[in-house]
Amino acid sequence: MAIDQRNQLLRETAGKFWPDLPASMQAAALAAELSGYASATWLRRDRLKPENPYSDESLRRYLWRALKAHPFPPSERTLRDIIASSDPPTE
Numbered sequence: 001m002a003i004d005q006r007n008q009l010l011r012e013t014a015g016k017f018w019p020d021l022p023a024s025m026q027a028a029a030l031a032a033e034l035s036g037y038a039s040a041t042w043l044r045r046d047r048l049k050p051e052n053p054y055s056d057e058s059l060r061r062y063l064w065r066a067l068k069a070h071p072f073p074p075s076e077r078t079l080r081d082i083i084a085s086s087d088p089p090t091e
Contacts (some may be wrong), residue, residue, distance in 0.1 A: 006070035008080045010034075013062040014083045023084040030083075032078035038073045039062045047071065 014026040021029065026065065037060065045055065046064055062074035067073065 002070040006066045007074075008064040009062065009069060010074070010079065010082055013059070013066065014079075016062070017059055024080055026083050027076050027079035031073075031079050033059060034063055034066070034073045034079075038067060042067050042071075 010030065013031050014023075018026045018029050041060075042064070047067070052061055052064050052068075054064055
C-alpha cells in the first residue's frame with residue numbers, strides 16, 4: 001500500500017536526519033521540512049519528475065521518495081505516531 005510505503009520512508013528519514021531527538025521532536029522537524037517542500041518545490045516542479053533529482057544522501061531525496069509513494073504529507077501529529085510506531089496508522 002502506498003501510505004505504508006510512505007510511512008516507512010518517513011520513519012527512515014526521521015532516524016537518518018534526527019537520530020538523537022525524541023520522536024516528538026523528530027516529527028516536528030520532519031513536518032516542517034516536509035510541509036515546506038511539499039507546498040513549494042514538490043508542487044511546482046518535482047512531482048512530475050519520473051526520477052529522483054536529488055543526491056543520494058540529501059534530505060530532499062528522502063522527501064521526494066516519500067511524496068512519490070503517496071503525494072499527501074501527513075500532519076505533525078500523524079508523523080509522531082508514524083515515527084513512534086512500527087505499525088503506524090494510515091492517514
